[in-house]
Amino acid sequence: MKAAARRLKGHEPPCPQGVGGCPGGTRLARCDAARASRPGRCNADVVRHFLVFSRVVGLLLIGVALSVLLGWSRGLVMLAAVVPGQVTMKPSAAIGFLIAGGALLLAHHGGRAARAGSTVCSVSLLLLGAAVLVQYLWGADLGIDHLFPDPDAGRLGRPPGRMAELAAVGFMLLGGIGLLMAVDRWLWLRDFLALGVIAIAMVGLASYGVTLAGQRGELFSHLPILTAVLLLLGALGWMSATPTVGLTRVATADSLGGVLARRLLLPSLLLPAAFSFAFKALQLRSGVSDAFALALAALFTGGTVACLIWWVAALLDRIERHRDEFKVLRDHATTDTLTGLINRRGFDAAISELLRRKKHFGMPFSLLLVDLDSFKNYNDRFGHLAGDEVLQRTGRILRDVMRPLDVAARYGGEEFAVLLPEAGITAAAAVATRIAEKFHGDGWPNGPVTASIGVAEAMSGETASELIARADGALYEGKRTGRDRIVLAEAMRKSAA
Numbered sequence: 001m002k003a004a005a006r007r008l009k010g011h012e013p014p015c016p017q018g019v020g021g022c023p024g025g026t027r028l029a030r031c032d033a034a035r036a037s038r039p040g041r042c043n044a045d046v047v048r049h050f051l052v053f054s055r056v057v058g059l060l061l062i063g064v065a066l067s068v069l070l071g072w073s074r075g076l077v078m079l080a081a082v083v084p085g086q087v088t089m090k091p092s093a094a095i096g097f098l099i100a101g102g103a104l105l106l107a108h109h110g111g112r113a114a115r116a117g118s119t120v121c122s123v124s125l126l127l128l129g130a131a132v133l134v135q136y137l138w139g140a141d142l143g144i145d146h147l148f149p150d151p152d153a154g155r156l157g158r159p160p161g162r163m164a165e166l167a168a169v170g171f172m173l174l175g176g177i178g179l180l181m182a183v184d185r186w187l188w189l190r191d192f193l194a195l196g197v198i199a200i201a202m203v204g205l206a207s208y209g210v211t212l213a214g215q216r217g218e219l220f221s222h223l224p225i226l227t228a229v230l231l232l233l234g235a236l237g238w239m240s241a242t243p244t245v246g247l248t249r250v251a252t253a254d255s256l257g258g259v260l261a262r263r264l265l266l267p268s269l270l271l272p273a274a275f276s277f278a279f280k281a282l283q284l285r286s287g288v289s290d291a292f293a294l295a296l297a298a299l300f301t302g303g304t305v306a307c308l309i310w311w312v313a314a315l316l317d318r319i320e321r322h323r324d325e326f327k328v329l330r331d332h333a334t335t336d337t338l339t340g341l342i343n344r345r346g347f348d349a350a351i352s353e354l355l356r357r358k359k360h361f362g363m364p365f366s367l368l369l370v371d372l373d374s375f376k377n378y379n380d381r382f383g384h385l386a387g388d389e390v391l392q393r394t395g396r397i398l399r400d401v402m403r404p405l406d407v408a409a410r411y412g413g414e415e416f417a418v419l420l421p422e423a424g425i426t427a428a429a430a431v432a433t434r435i436a437e438k439f440h441g442d443g444w445p446n447g448p449v450t451a452s453i454g455v456a457e458a459m460s461g462e463t464a465s466e467l468i469a470r471a472d473g474a475l476y477e478g479k480r481t482g483r484d485r486i487v488l489a490e491a492m493r494k495s496a497a
């Protein structure tokens with residue numbers, strides 16, 4: 001009910017039927033809605049890949065868990081250890097991953113029953129992890145460790161068949177994530193829990209490196225590599241199930257940030273650890289010195305970091321150059337070469353932006369249309385080049401009276417437009433007066449040049465062409481009543497009334 005209310009309030013677009021179902025469909029729809037409202041917000045293809053990845057993770061968890069359980073039931077414990085001689089994934093942990101995979105897959109379906117199923121799985125996972133921790137904390141035996149005889153018994157300093165403490169905590173966190181997803185709330189907490197699972201998984205991977213180095217640590221030797229990898233995938237799978245919200249939002253963004261996150265996050269997380277372990281293994285096998293292995297690991301880690309930074313720098317450099325080129329092209333496209341003012345195209349963009357601000361924030365603005373008087377005569381008498389000079393001088397006059405936020409444009413031929421943000425009709429009339437005074441005071445080479453000015457303040461709900469038409473009407477009135485006039489559209493309206 002609350003989720004529906006939030007959707008109605010516009011926080012979340014409705015879940016479209018038949019588009020991959022909810023919540024997956026919702027995420028894609030969110031992406032599409034976000035793209036529509038702000039282009040470049042998220043990349044629909046990447047979102048789709050994240051959702052597919054999340055489903056594949058669900059299937060993988062179930063597949064690996066089933067194969068581990070098969071291994072335990074047939075005495076093929078190798079299936080639970082992956083690497084000979086390594087710690088095995090316990091049957092209870094395999095059941096945990098079976099439930100975790102089910103919760104993730106069910107969450108991708110829109111139906112109520114599937115959602116309820118996902119919630120039940122998440123609660124079960126939470127309870128499984130909690131039960132194992134209770135056994136550890138209070139020395140209880142709840143019977144979950146005795147599904148199959150455990151060959152690791154006694155080797156790990158914990159009861160046979162019992163999963164590691166860290167695995168139990170990981171399952172509790174995964175269950176918590178599933179519950180938060182089901183209620184579709186506190187996504188920040190979901191991300192926080194997922195980061196916790198990733199941290200546990202990294203400890204597990206580190207334990208593999210320590211084992212490779214032939215040194216057994218009390219804490220590290222507990223978590224099997226298979227469990228660590230599946231926990232990592234489980235956390236990433238849940239995060240990918242909602243690609244357009246929370247931490248994953250950046251990774252699916254259709255922006256430079258998105259590209260960087262997608263390309264760099266995983267390598268920077270895994271490569272340093274991979275190098276450390278690889279060179280430690282090399283040292284053990286080939287007998288090179290400890291210092292040499294360490295130096296190699298440091299060199300490769302540093303080299304990788306430097307490569308990643310170089311790649312980011314090259315990308316930023318290329319983007320900046322493209323941006324500069326684009327700016328030059330855009331300026332060319334919106335600048336009038338004779339006067340240096342913006343052209344009609346730039347004016348159209350500016351007036352649209354001011355109308356948008358007026359509509360959304362009620363910000364007033366006014367428009368002046370400035371038209372040179374009897375300019376045809378001027379051209380005819382003094383030539384086209386002299387006429388061009390008058391147009392250039394007019395551009396300078398407009399620039400002189402403009403405030404930094406004002407926009408002056410050559411509207412066409414010998415007609416100019418000035419947009420005055422945050423100016424009402426009175427302020428706009430004052431600017432028009434200053435322009436007229438400048439015309440009168442300027443030392444024109446071939447005798448006086450004057451201009452007629454129409455002034456209009458934008459009214460609520462008015463379109464660009466309606467506003468221009470009012471200013472133009474006032475300008476026409478100025479021409480009609482003798483030229484070298486300032487006429488306010490407002491006054492015209494009043495006098496007409």
Ligand SMILES: Nc1nc2c(ncn2[C@@H]2O[C@H](COP(=O)(O)OP(=O)(O)OP(=O)(O)O)[C@@H](O)[C@H]2O)c(=O)[nH]1
Pocket residue numbers: 338371372373374375376377379383384385386387388391412413414479483
């Ligand atoms: N020199 C020069 N003249 C131009 C340019 N663009 C338009 N014109 C001239 O501006 C003149 C405009 O003439 P009209 O529209 O009859 O207006 P007007 O003579 O100013 O008369 P009113 O506006 O009624 O005062 C035309 O002769 C155009 O050739 C330009 O870029 N350079």
